Amino acid sequence: MTDIDPFHDQFTDIREGVRALCAEFPPEYHRKIDEARGYPEAFVEALTRAGWMAALIPEEYGGSGLGLAEASVIMEEINRAGGNSGACHGQMYNMNTLVRHGSEEQRRRYLPKLATGELRLQSMGVTEPTTGTDTTSLKTTAVRKGDRYVINGQKVWISRVQHSDLMILLARTTPLDQVKKKSEGLSIFLVDIKAAMAKGMTVRPILNMVNHETNELFFDDLEIPAENLIGEEGQGFKYILTGLNAERVLIAAECIGDGFWFTDKVVDYTKNRMVFGRPIGQNQGVQFPIAEAYVEIAAANLMRYEACRKFDAGLPCGAEANMSKYLAAKASWEAANACIQFHGGFGFACEYDVERKFRETRLYQVAPISTNLILSYVAEHILGLPRSF
Ligand SMILES: Cc1cc2nc3c(=O)[nH]c(=O)nc-3n(C[C@H](O)[C@H](O)[C@H](O)COP(=O)(O)OP(=O)(O)OC[C@H]3O[C@@H](n4cnc5c(N)ncnc54)[C@H](O)[C@@H]3O)c2cc1C
Numbered sequence: 001m002t003d004i005d006p007f008h009d010q011f012t013d014i015r016e017g018v019r020a021l022c023a024e025f026p027p028e029y030h031r032k033i034d035e036a037r038g039y040p041e042a043f044v045e046a047l048t049r050a051g052w053m054a055a056l057i058p059e060e061y062g063g064s065g066l067g068l069a070e071a072s073v074i075m076e077e078i079n080r081a082g083g084n085s086g087a088c089h090g091q092m093y094n095m096n097t098l099v100r101h102g103s104e105e106q107r108r109r110y111l112p113k114l115a116t117g118e119l120r121l122q123s124m125g126v127t128e129p130t131t132g133t134d135t136t137s138l139k140t141t142a143v144r145k146g147d148r149y150v151i152n153g154q155k156v157w158i159s160r161v162q163h164s165d166l167m168i169l170l171a172r173t174t175p176l177d178q179v180k181k182k183s184e185g186l187s188i189f190l191v192d193i194k195a196a197m198a199k200g201m202t203v204r205p206i207l208n209m210v211n212h213e214t215n216e217l218f219f220d221d222l223e224i225p226a227e228n229l230i231g232e233e234g235q236g237f238k239y240i241l242t243g244l245n246a247e248r249v250l251i252a253a254e255c256i257g258d259g260f261w262f263t264d265k266v267v268d269y270t271k272n273r274m275v276f277g278r279p280i281g282q283n284q285g286v287q288f289p290i291a292e293a294y295v296e297i298a299a300a301n302l303m304r305y306e307a308c309r310k311f312d313a314g315l316p317c318g319a320e321a322n323m324s325k326y327l328a329a330k331a332s333w334e335a336a337n338a339c340i341q342f343h344g345g346f347g348f349a350c351e352y353d354v355e356r357k358f359r360e361t362r363l364y365q366v367a368p369i370s371t372n373l374i375l376s377y378v379a380e381h382i383l384g385l386p387r388s389f
Contacts, residue, residue: 004267005260006298007305011073018074021050022081027353030083034211034356039163044088047078048117053088056096061107062115068096068246069308072253079257082353084360086212089250090122090160094168097188097243101231106190110166122164123193125155125217126240133373134389135170136182136237140219142171142189144226144233149173149189151200151222157367161203161215167191170240173233188236190228199223210359245307245317247368248325252304255328258361259297262335265354266290270342286342293334300327319382326374329364336361 008015025043033040047053055071057063071092075085095114098106098121113119131137140153151171161167167190174185197203200222206214231239267290270281280286307320336358340347347354365371379385 004263004294005301007301011070014070014073015077017050018052018077019081021046021052022078022083025081025083027082031350031353031356035350037207037211039213040083040087041163043083044163045117047088051115053091053117054115056092056099057111057115058099061099061111063111067308067312068249069305069312071246072250072304072308075250076253076257079254080260081257082261082357084211085250085254085257086210086360086363087160087163088122089247089254090124090164091120092250093243093247094121094124094166096246097168097239098190098230100242101188101239103230105227106230110190119165120163121166121168121190122160123158123167124240124243125158125167125169125191127155127157129154129156129216133370136186137176138170138172138186140169140171141175142173142187142224144173145223147226148223149226149229151189151219151224153219155217155219157206157214158217159215160213161193161217162205162213164193167193167196168230168240168243170236173236179234183237185234186237186240187233188230188239189224190230191222191224192228196222196224210363212360212363241318244368245311245321248321249304249307249311249317251364251368252300252307252321252324252328255325255332255361255364256297256301256304258357259293259300259328259332259335261357262332262339262354262361263290263294263297265352266335266339266342269346273342273344280342289334289338290342293331293338296327296331296334300324300331303327319378322369322374322377325364325369326371326378329361329371332361333365 052074054063055066059065075089078085114121128138142149142151169189169191172185173187179185200220202218204216208214270286271279273280303324307317307324310317310320340354340358343354346352380387
């Protein structure tokens with residue numbers, strides 16, 4: 001079968017390498033992990049050993065010094081092979097925050113260990129239960145006391161805490177009523193998860209629709225060394241946005257991988273499923289939703305590579321990162337809908353993997369940023385419409 005990805009002849013070394021590794025972990029592997037609500041430890045370990053998880057770490061710190069475009073191809077190929085990058089994508093964008101904004105001492109201390117897999121930086125604590133998308137109103141505080149910061153507050157939906165050594169935490173260091181702009185006075189910190197769980201941080205898992213390890217976190221006078229502050233105090237929101245742009249682009253790539261997976265799967269099925277004496281894929285009522293979703297995936301892919309180009313060139317890329325995530329999440333969802341619909345009853349059978357991937361790709365309309373909030377960003381920050389909040 002010819003590759004339906006118009007970009008299949010670019011980044012071929014990476015694609016072939018990741019595909020070969022993913023072939024050792026076929027969809028049955030991911031299905032069983034999903035059924036058991038487990039963590040794909042062997043898969044993540046294999047990705048780390050092969051060096052794929054260190055793609056964004058500069059060579060001088062033990063990584064391969066690649067750009068976001070290459071990193072996004074790695075994520076795309078995992079999803080395209082029937083896996084779910086959600087188990088490990090945090091490492092990619094979180095370490096990028098450290099690479100871009102960490103001190104030389106922090107980079108030397110953590111990046112080589114992240115590259116070898118000795119340490120994992122899979123978690124990022126931003127969302128809070130009482131403020132949600134209104135990030136700059138978050139209530140978790142970090143108060144400097146001598147050589148330490150004392151953290152109090154609460155986070156929700158924080159992923160992969162159980163499979164991470166470190167977490168990037170966003171907290172308010174200057175009270176809201178003492179800053180000029182809401183986005184000022186927020187800072188980011190590296191939290192040693194095990195040490196925090198021993199004293200000051202409580203973790204309560206949240207069971208959810210996908211096998212995505214999420215948790216509620218409670219901070220009660222958690223003390224962390226002041227040296228764990230990343231960058232300048234009060235500038236954390238700006239730093240987190242760089243990480244969020246990378247996250248959006250990587251997730252767009254995952255959705256595109258999902259989109260191609262659904263398309264391959266439904267094309268193959270509808271060519272072969274005979275009803276009324278002919279393949280169901282011969283009916284235009286079946287063809288058009290599949291074709292329409294494919295057109296949208298292909299368009300989202302263009303925006304994703306444009307976002308990567310700008311990010312890797314150090315140019316502002318908020319618009320492209322948001323739009324690529326919006327387009328890709330929508331397109332993969334359309335492809336998922338067509339795929340489940342035209343598998344008929346079999347779409348609901350776990351052994352076809354369609355229902356699992358359907359659930360997994362649905363998440364990306366809501367997290368890490370909802371489609372509404374992207375539209376609001378486009379309306380107000382790009383088109384200049386009056387601010388709604
Ligand atoms: C599986 C999963 C994993 C996650 N992992 C992480 C993680 O690792 N770290 C982390 O920090 N967070 C994580 N999140 C949280 C995620 O980023 C948030 O759920 C998401 O940003 C939406 O925030 P919320 O749930 O508080 O929704 P809310 O902010 O309460 O919004 C609810 C709905 O209202 C809509 N809405 C809100 N305000 C407006 C408005 N002004 N205009 C129009 N519509 C609006 C939104 O579009 C949304 O659909 C995760 C969530 C899930 C489900």
